Amino acid sequence: MEPRQRRFVIIAAVVVAVWTMAPFFWLLWASLMKNADLNQGIVAWLHDPTLQNYARVFGLAGDDEGYDAIFGAQTVAVGNGFINSLVVALPTAIIATAVATLAGYAFGRFDFRGKNSFLFGLLMSRVLPPIAILIPYFTLFNAVGMIGNPISLVITYLTAIIPLLAWVLMGYFATLPLEVERAARLDGCSRLQVLWHVMLPMAAPGISAAFIIAFLFAWNELLFALVLTGGSEWLTLSPALIGVSPIGPLGITPMVVFAAASTLSIIPPVIMALIFQRYITRLNIVDPVTIRGV
Amino acid sequence: MATKQRPYMSDARFALLIVAVVLAFHVIIIAMPLGYSFYLSLHETNIILRRSDYVGFDMWQEALDTPEVIQATLLSLEFAAISVVLSFALSLGIAVVLDLDFPLRGLLRALVLMPWAISEIVTAGMWTMVTDPGWGVFNGILVPLGIVPEGFVWLNENWALFWLSVAFVWHIAPLGAFFFLAALQSIPDALYRAARMDGAGPLARFWYVTVPHIRYAVLIVLVVMTVDAFRQFDLVYAYTAGGPGTVTELLPLQIYRFNFQFSQYGLASASSFILIIIATVLATAYFFLLSRRRRVEREVRQAAVITG
Numbered sequence: 218m219e220p221r222q223r224r225f226v227i228i229a230a231v232v233v234a235v236w237t238m239a240p241f242f243w244l245l246w247a248s249l250m251k252n253a254d255l256n257q258g259i260v261a262w263l264h265d266p267t268l269q270n271y272a273r274v275f276g277l278a279g280d281d282e283g284y285d286a287i288f289g290a291q292t293v294a295v296g297n298g299f300i301n302s303l304v305v306a307l308p309t310a311i312i313a314t315a316v317a318t319l320a321g322y323a324f325g326r327f328d329f330r331g332k333n334s335f336l337f338g339l340l341m342s343r344v345l346p347p348i349a350i351l352i353p354y355f356t357l358f359n360a361v362g363m364i365g366n367p368i369s370l371v372i373t374y375l376t377a378i379i380p381l382l383a384w385v386l387m388g389y390f391a392t393l394p395l396e397v398e399r400a401a402r403l404d405g406c407s408r409l410q411v412l413w414h415v416m417l418p419m420a421a422p423g424i425s426a427a428f429i430i431a432f433l434f435a436w437n438e439l440l441f442a443l444v445l446t447g448g449s450e451w452l453t454l455s456p457a458l459i460g461v462s463p464i465g466p467l468g469i470t471p472m473v474v475f476a477a478a479s480t481l482s483i484i485p486p487v488i489m490a491l492i493f494q495r496y497i498t499r500l501n502i503v504d505p506v507t508i509r510g511v
Numbered sequence: 512m513a514t515k516q517r518p519y520m521s522d523a524r525f526a527l528l529i530v531a532v533v534l535a536f537h538v539i540i541i542a543m544p545l546g547y548s549f550y551l552s553l554h555e556t557n558i559i560l561r562r563s564d565y566v567g568f569d570m571w572q573e574a575l576d577t578p579e580v581i582q583a584t585l586l587s588l589e590f591a592a593i594s595v596v597l598s599f600a601l602s603l604g605i606a607v608v609l610d611l612d613f614p615l616r617g618l619l620r621a622l623v624l625m626p627w628a629i630s631e632i633v634t635a636g637m638w639t640m641v642t643d644p645g646w647g648v649f650n651g652i653l654v655p656l657g658i659v660p661e662g663f664v665w666l667n668e669n670w671a672l673f674w675l676s677v678a679f680v681w682h683i684a685p686l687g688a689f690f691f692l693a694a695l696q697s698i699p700d701a702l703y704r705a706a707r708m709d710g711a712g713p714l715a716r717f718w719y720v721t722v723p724h725i726r727y728a729v730l731i732v733l734v735v736m737t738v739d740a741f742r743q744f745d746l747v748y749a750y751t752a753g754g755p756g757t758v759t760e761l762l763p764l765q766i767y768r769f770n771f772q773f774s775q776y777g778l779a780s781a782s783s784f785i786l787i788i789i790a791t792v793l794a795t796a797y798f799f800l801l802s803r804r805r806r807v808e809r810e811v812r813q814a815a816v817i818t819g
Contacts, residue, residue, distance in 0.1 A: 316536060
């Protein structure tokens with residue numbers, strides 16, 4: 218490559234890197250500031266960095282300036298939200314991946330009458346607006362007294378994510394070679410044995426990707442969590458973050474505490490994104506189209 | 512030889528069994544609530560008297576007669592349109608850069624997916640850091656340079672929808688970039704070499720070699736981004752909460768308010784069917800495009816079998 222062209226390529230790469238990373242940088246920067254310093258402007262040298270904001274999220278900071286009396290409850294909710302979100306996201310991801318693996322295998326491997334209608338149904342539920350599903354669910358859960366119960370949240374998340382995962386895995390199963398499966402059948406494996414001992418190991422990368430998509434969705438989702446766990450002891454991470462957000466409806470918590478809580482909340486997603494990126498480039502999923510949170 | 516799978520009888524039954532289980536699950540978790548939502552939309556609920564009266568399609572009529580609903584629908588469409596243009600340009604741009612050769616390319620490819628993985632709430636927080644009129648990054652840099660006045664409000668009545676869209680696009684474009692990157696990587700280098708030997712410049716190579724190969728990725732990114740923008744709630748709620756005034760009061764947020772703040776259940780359900788109908792139209796277009804893509808791929812594969 219000629220030097221001029223090379224310089225241009227490197228400038229373009231730097232632009233992409235800055236666009237992607239700058240918001241992460243400023244969030245981290247703000248989380249290390251004192252609120253009084255932040256109010257002077259975020260674009261300033263960090264002359265007095267502090268971990269106080271992180272300590273507050275973990276409930277380890279002393280009660281200086283009467284912070285706990287005003288914001289204590291919301292801030293503690295963030296810490297609990299981590300555990301609650303884990304309790305909701307793990308079963309969601311496990312059940313959704315299991316169901317979607319079966320569905321993806323059936324759709325990806327076999328032709329049968331009415332298959333296209335099934336696919337269309339799957340896709341339709343993928344584009345349904347969450348709010349349209351939420352209203353009837355809320356009314357139903359309310360009637361049976363399941364508001365504030367994590368099971369109701371897991372059920373709604375499964376609704377939203379399974380069609381998408383089935384679609385992704387269908388594409389993945391369709392790319393796997395048929396010969397291995399045939400050979401296993403000839404060797405006398407039953408259909409289920411083939412699925413368990415032959416297909417699942419081969420599909421492991423796709424299944425892991427599906428698991429990550431489902432986990433990220435359940436970890437990040439706000440609307441369902443807000444309505445179904447809001448105000449209860451099962452408040453998950455997203456509504457808890459809204460609770461400490463100075464730009465949210467309550468709007469009085471210090472921005473620096475919100476920045477620290479947000480920074481902590483993105484650690485699991487960021488790790489998963491870095492893993493997922495390896496899969497996404499190595500995999501060649503037939504319809505990469507559909508890999509999108511709901 | 513093209514090998515198309517012909518299931519034996521037991522296979523077909525096995526497949527149908529699995530499909531039946533999935534379908535049953537599907538009906539329980541989706542069709543039932545939707546049916547119930549339809550039922551709600553035909554009733555007017557009075558929470559004080561604790562009664563619910565059948566009113567036919569009155570609520571649907573009311574939704575269409577409510578200026579707020581119409582305004583929110585139009586705003587949602589506008590938001591989707593702005594977002595789809597921005598995210599298309601951005602994701603294609605990122606993909607083209609990631610396809611080039613430069614030091615630390617692997618690292619950048621890994622980092623680029625991060626905005627997609629984080630929540631809309633944190634996205635909203637990050638963009639508040641950037642656009643806050645008092646202490647934000649933009650004013651922190653541009654006010655000392657004299658480009659904007661002190662305390663310039665970026666999320667003003669005219670531009671709030673645009674900045675909401677920018678935050679959304681920052682969050683969603685990495686995914687589109689990876690679709691495009693996959694499409695770009697599937698183009699054989701030989702084609703570029705041949706085009707270069709024929710004397711094609713960079714622009715001609717892009718237009719005649721790259722564009723035809725990524726055409727389907729283009730269609731798909733367009734539709735996915737439109738649908739996702741159209742149903743966005745989390746980011747709107749966390750970033751602008753519909754404001755200033757109601758200039759970013761998009762339809763999902765509006766429906767949320769009807770139902771959970773104003774207890775107008777019938778109106779909320781009826782309005783949500785506007786959302787469902789538009790989403791259905793988009794989904795149909797989506798499915799049509801995808802199945803057309805399949806057909807073309809099959810033709811290409813058959814052509815390869817014949818010529819290869």
